[in-house]
Amino acid sequence: MTVTMTDEQVVDAIATVLGTSAEWGADHLDAITTLIAGVRPHPGDRRPLEYAADFAISTGRALVSAWADQSYWDAMAAARRASETDSENDNENDNENDSQKEDQG
Numbered sequence: 001m002t003v004t005m006t007d008e009q010v011v012d013a014i015a016t017v018l019g020t021s022a023e024w025g026a027d028h029l030d031a032i033t034t035l036i037a038g039v040r041p042h043p044g045d046r047r048p049l050e051y052a053a054d055f056a057i058s059t060g061r062a063l064v065s066a067w068a069d070q071s072y073w074d075a076m077a078a079a080r081r082a083s084e085t086d087s088e089n090d091n092e093n094d095n096e097n098d099s100q101k102e103d104q105g
Helices: 007-019 026-037 048-059 070-104
Strands: none
Touching (some): 007 026, 048 070
């Protein structure tokens, strides 16, 4: 059975998903993308500029230009990689500190 939702119902459902959880994870993102796919092209299954084109065709409106600009997504990916590298370095430093404490203990 297919349920048709309005934009307002989708926004309300997303607010409910986020508002009823103290912490958010991958399951929440999956739920949100599924909700969005009920009223828009499914997010995440194509490159940003292709998604922007499909969005414009299905809604008659353009995405905010910053979101559709490939350089924005490239910058976001670079920032994510840098953040992951910083996190990995922090973990390595924590492990080294733990080893030093064990040696001193």
